[in-house]
Amino acid sequence: xxxxxxxxxxxxxxxxxxxxxxxxARHLSLVIRAGLPIYQGLKIIQSxxxxxxxxxxxxxLIVDVNNGKFLADGLAKYNYLFGDFFVNIVRVxxxxxxxxxxxLYLAEELDRSKVIETKVRSAMxxxxxxxxxxxxxxxxxxxxxxxxxxxxxxxxxxxxxxxxVILLDVLHFLQxxxxxxxxxxxxxxxxxxxxxxGVQGFRYAMDRVxxxxxxxxxxxxxxxxxxxxxxxxxxxxxxxxxxxALDITAATFSNLVYKEVIIAAGEQVRVGAQIGTYxxxxxxxxxxxxxxxx
Numbered sequence: 001x002x003x004x005x006x007x008x009x010x011x012x013x014x015x016x017x018x019x020x021x022x023x024x025a026r027h028l029s030l031v032i033r034a035g036l037p038i039y040q041g042l043k044i045i046q047s048x049x050x051x052x053x054x055x056x057x058x059x060x061l062i063v064d065v066n067n068g069k070f071l072a073d074g075l076a077k078y079n080y081l082f083g084d085f086f087v088n089i090v091r092v093x094x095x096x097x098x099x100x101x102x103x104l105y106l107a108e109e110l111d112r113s114k115v116i117e118t119k120v121r122s123a124m125x126x127x128x129x130x131x132x133x134x135x136x137x138x139x140x141x142x143x144x145x146x147x148x149x150x151x152x153x154x155x156x157x158x159x160x161x162x163x164x165v166i167l168l169d170v171l172h173f174l175q176x177x178x179x180x181x182x183x184x185x186x187x188x189x190x191x192x193x194x195x196x197x198g199v200q201g202f203r204y205a206m207d208r209v210x211x212x213x214x215x216x217x218x219x220x221x222x223x224x225x226x227x228x229x230x231x232x233x234x235x236x237x238x239x240x241x242x243x244x245a246l247d248i249t250a251a252t253f254s255n256l257v258y259k260e261v262i263i264a265a266g267e268q269v270r271v272g273a274q275i276g277t278y279x280x281x282x283x284x285x286x287x288x289x290x291x292x293x294x
Contacts, residue, residue: 014053014080014081015053015081016051016053016054016057016081016082017051018110018113018114018117019114020049020051020054021082021086021110022107022110022111022114023045023049024045024049024054025086025103025104025106025107025110026103026104026107027041027044027045027048028041028042028045028103029099029100029101029103029104029107031044031045032099032100032103033100038065038071039062039065039066042058042061042062042065043058043062045058046058046059046062053081057078057081060074060077060078061074061075070091070094071090071094071099072087072088072090072091072094075087075090083251083252084248084251084252085231085248085249085251085252086106086110088235088240088248088251089102089103089105089106089234089235089238090102090103090106092238092239092240093238096238096239098238102238105234105237105238106234109230109231109234112230113227113230116223116226116227120219120223123219142171142174143174143175143178146167146171147171147175150168150171150172200256203256204256204257204260207255207256207257207258208257210255211255211257211284211285220255221284221285221287224253224255224258224285225286225287225290227252227253228249228253228258228262228286228290229290231248231249231252232245232246232249235248235249242269242275243266243269243270246262246263246265246266246269246275247263247266249262250262250263250266257285258285261279261282261285261286264278265278265279275294276291276292276293276294277291279291279294280292
């Protein structure tokens with residue numbers, strides 16, 4: 001029971017940064033190209049990494065590889081850290097004898113993904129700054145300015161507008177129970193994080209909501225289209241068959257709506273349909289330009 005609980009919290013809270021995964025793939029590729037055994041390469045990488053999570057994972061991988069297991073099988077136990085895309089590219093490389101080349105492809109792909117993530121975060125900086133400034137100003141007014149004005153309103157002995165009465169009541173409530181409200185907000189954020197990572201139905205609903213919010217939906221579609229095109233191209237370049245490539249591509253998506261549609265596209269291709277024809281039926285997810293090019 002304790003082991004399962006530990007694994008659950010590890011899946012929810014443990015993370016390996018994109019840069020650490022890039023370094024892992026690139027360094028291991030160089031080691032293999034130099035002719036060193038994989039387990040020795042893993043030890044070299046472990047001696048250089050500063051990530052405690054990655055260091056613990058490398059401990060386990062070294063033991064597995066020394067016991068004769070495939071590297072991909074060891075990585076599969078940590079797919080919540082590396083992702084199915086990472087694991088499958090390694091697996092294809094091991095079975096086809098092109099592990100060094102595939103790891104280098106993988107590092108380049110992760111590097112491109114990091115660039116996109118950086119652009120997305122940069123685009124979100126301004127709205128977040130505005131939001132934080134708004135909250136800060138509202139907090140300052142609530143706890144430092146309005147308390148001095150409340151006695152003035154109370155001594156006016158006039159009928160105040162409804163909006164003013166509501167504002168005064170809210171301010172009074174926050175002064176009395178502000179810490180409780182803050183605690184409740186923190187608890188809600190933690191519960192939301194646990195639900196989004198542990199409950200598929202809740203996460204699916206949130207992913208669908210993201211795809212209907214103005215502006216945010218356009219940004220989400222653009223990022224997912226870039227991910228779909230690059231990942232599928234890399235898999236096909238690695239020699240993976242189209243149906244299997246679609247299944248692996250679907251596994252790389254964090255958005256469950258996209259994942260569901262791409263898995264269904266693989267099923268359609270398996271029975272003889274064309275990818276472009278199926279994708280064109282989901283214009284809100286796959287723009288006509290992309291389905292037409294496919």
